[in-house]
Amino acid sequence: MGTPALWAPQAWLPARGWVDGVLLTPGRDGCWQAVQAGVAQPPEAATVLPGPVLPGLVNAHSHAFQRAFAGLAERREAAQDDFWGWRDRMYAVANRISPAQLQAVASQLYAELLQGGYTQVLEFHYLHHQPDGRPYPEPLAMAQALAAAAQATGIGLTLLPVLYQRAGFAQPALRPDQCRFATTPAGVTAMREGIRAWGLPGVTAGVAIHSLRAAEPDAITALVQGCAGDAGPIHIHIAEQTAEVSDCLAATGRRPIEWLARHVALDARWQLVHATHATPAEMDAVAAAGAGVVICPSTEANLGDGILDLPGWLARHTITSIGSDSHVARHWPHELRALETSQRLALRQRNVAAAPEQGQPATAARLFNHSLAGGAAAAGFAAWGLVPGARADLLVLDGAAPGLLGVPVSQALDGLVFAADAPAFRQVWVAGQCRVRDGRHVQAAALAEGFVGAMQALWA
Numbered sequence: 001m002g003t004p005a006l007w008a009p010q011a012w013l014p015a016r017g018w019v020d021g022v023l024l025t026p027g028r029d030g031c032w033q034a035v036q037a038g039v040a041q042p043p044e045a046a047t048v049l050p051g052p053v054l055p056g057l058v059n060a061h062s063h064a065f066q067r068a069f070a071g072l073a074e075r076r077e078a079a080q081d082d083f084w085g086w087r088d089r090m091y092a093v094a095n096r097i098s099p100a101q102l103q104a105v106a107s108q109l110y111a112e113l114l115q116g117g118y119t120q121v122l123e124f125h126y127l128h129h130q131p132d133g134r135p136y137p138e139p140l141a142m143a144q145a146l147a148a149a150a151q152a153t154g155i156g157l158t159l160l161p162v163l164y165q166r167a168g169f170a171q172p173a174l175r176p177d178q179c180r181f182a183t184t185p186a187g188v189t190a191m192r193e194g195i196r197a198w199g200l201p202g203v204t205a206g207v208a209i210h211s212l213r214a215a216e217p218d219a220i221t222a223l224v225q226g227c228a229g230d231a232g233p234i235h236i237h238i239a240e241q242t243a244e245v246s247d248c249l250a251a252t253g254r255r256p257i258e259w260l261a262r263h264v265a266l267d268a269r270w271q272l273v274h275a276t277h278a279t280p281a282e283m284d285a286v287a288a289a290g291a292g293v294v295i296c297p298s299t300e301a302n303l304g305d306g307i308l309d310l311p312g313w314l315a316r317h318t319i320t321s322i323g324s325d326s327h328v329a330r331h332w333p334h335e336l337r338a339l340e341t342s343q344r345l346a347l348r349q350r351n352v353a354a355a356p357e358q359g360q361p362a363t364a365a366r367l368f369n370h371s372l373a374g375g376a377a378a379a380g381f382a383a384w385g386l387v388p389g390a391r392a393d394l395l396v397l398d399g400a401a402p403g404l405l406g407v408p409v410s411q412a413l414d415g416l417v418f419a420a421d422a423p424a425f426r427q428v429w430v431a432g433q434c435r436v437r438d439g440r441h442v443q444a445a446a447l448a449e450g451f452v453g454a455m456q457a458l459w460a
């Protein structure tokens with residue numbers, strides 16, 4: 001049986017924005033077979049979608065286990081609190097969570113991400129081993145838990161097993177509370193191959209390097225060699241914290257992005273997560289290489305990381321994507337709003353991301369289009385969005401939601417990003433299947449029950 005075509009009263013098409021009457025035909029492979037604009041009336045056999053349609057977005061940076069910690073680190077007990085204090089408390093969850101608990105937490109998270117308009121999530125995955133540091137009898141047990149959560153909820157998943165070797169620049173080994181993370185370059189590429197060998201639909205794999213502080217230069221070189229000829233993405237946390245920048249300077253004589261650009265051949269596979277503290281020369285190097293930057297606005301704000309030079313990255317036509325990282329927020333309109341409003345506060349200007357001189361006066365549209373293309377690059381996808389060959393994913397806007405009610409479709413993206421306080425997606429489809437109906441994941445109740453059980457066990 002073929003999949004029926006879907007008809008949207010309006011849909012967001014590449015280089016065009018909102019277009020009336022779009023017929024979307026999914027193929028048996030779960031990808032768009034045809035996208036036809038200007039179809040004024042829905043054909044008889046087509047399913048009529050109940051609102052304007054946007055492509056789904058890639059969430060380019062996630063640590064699913066940190067969902068178990070969201071909202072539970074918002075008290076300051078010492079004279080001062082910063083990223084490093086947060087990290088020590090985050091390790092308390094990292095060192096306790098079991099594969100079954102991770103699956104329950106990730107399942108709830110992935111359902112929430114779908115409700116929030118993400119249809120693909122990139123897992124920067126470093127919780128590899130048992131709490132005492134020994135490998136699980138099934139070495140990929142924790143990765144399997146994430147894949148099972150993705151399969152259960154329907155979200156697409158890119159697993160990025162992480163190289164993690166040492167506690168800091170001047171430290172030869174991991175701290176005892178980091179023993180679950182220990183990996184070697186060969187171990188990371190073996191995990192990547194193991195994940196690919198599952199052959200699960202919607203699950204792909206690349207690799208990641210935790211950070212320059214957590215991996216030795218020789219190991220980074222070895223991992224890059226292990227990726228020669230492989231098209232999969234290579235992600236790295238970089239220049240998130242000023243302390244990390246000064247530690248890198250002290251240890252190597254170079255700033256983090258400067259060091260990376262000199263020691264590896266950056267290319268389009270490379271995705272620099274955060275890249276908050278970058279000089280113009282460092283930004284030039286990233287842009288010239290065609291590497292991407294993964295911005296995580298809600299987490300960067302929550303952790304007090306600092307504010308990136310968004311106009312600088314945009315002026316260089318850098319590929320940028322967004323990630324929800326620690327998951328204090330789980331819908332992308334919030335991330336785009338946080339990204340723009342942090343710039344407004346810092347620069348005392350409005351509509352910083354708009355480019356009227358390039359015919360792009362709409363801030364939300366420019367940020368959305370960047371995140372759409374950047375997310376696909378971060379996942380290593382050749383096709384993404386409402387185009388033939390891309391996975392048949394879509395979001396149906398809820399025109400009655402607060403922030404969208406009474407707003408013309410031509411400005412629906414502006415309303416969604418700047419005026420809607422909660423996810424406003426009536427339906428979310430992935431690979432031709434409807435996973436969110438009436439704003440809720442189709443299995444929301446069962447997934448929430450599993451999540452609450454895992455939280456009670458984790459925090460007992």
Ligand code: ZN
Nearest residue numbers: 063124237325
């Ligand atoms: Zn991260």
